[in-house]
Amino acid sequence: MASTNEDTPLTLTLTPDNPSNTSISNAADGALFYRVVTELESTTAVTTVSSAAGETIASWKWRDTRSNIDECWLKKSLIPFNDTTTFSSPTNGKEFQWKGRTLFSKDDKTHPIATFSPTQRIPRSRLTPEE
Structure with a gap:
């Protein structure tokens, strides 16, 4: 790499x-x-x-081939309207937390490990036909 x-x-x-x-x-x-x-x-x-x-x-x-397989290991916050989800490593027990689209170690909430930026999709209604 x-x-x-x-x-x-x-x-x-x-x-x-x-x-x-x-x-x-x-x-x-x-x-x-x-x-x-x-x-x-x-x-x-x-x-x-x-x-x-x-x-x-x-x-x-x-x-399990459910459409939302992550619900087996991700734990949603119990606080309503809080956009966080936590999970822990099965090998070493280290805890991680998604806050919105950003992943942090539970020990360090200032340095993100990963961020997800979804593709910007253009709705069909906004596409202009080719001439």
Whole structure:
């Protein structure tokens, strides 16, 4: 992977912005880092993450193929109208918190780990027909 200056955060782009089926690349130069593919097989879904070279890094079979699979491990805040969600690492117990579209370590709420910026979609009604 390309290295970055410590002061400049690495910005990754998901194309398309669907974490189940996407290419993850460096926003600055377009270099591909990973590819994520989820295949649905009758009642099962299998997600595979591959490196840019095509080597499989991880693969998992979903136990539950609900449309909102994240509700199994994300915990919504009990405070109404609070846009935060927390989860912890199953390996080391470290806690993380999404505040809106930004991810923080529960220990450090001033330095974001990740930010999600969805694609700006143009409604069909605003598209102009080709001439």
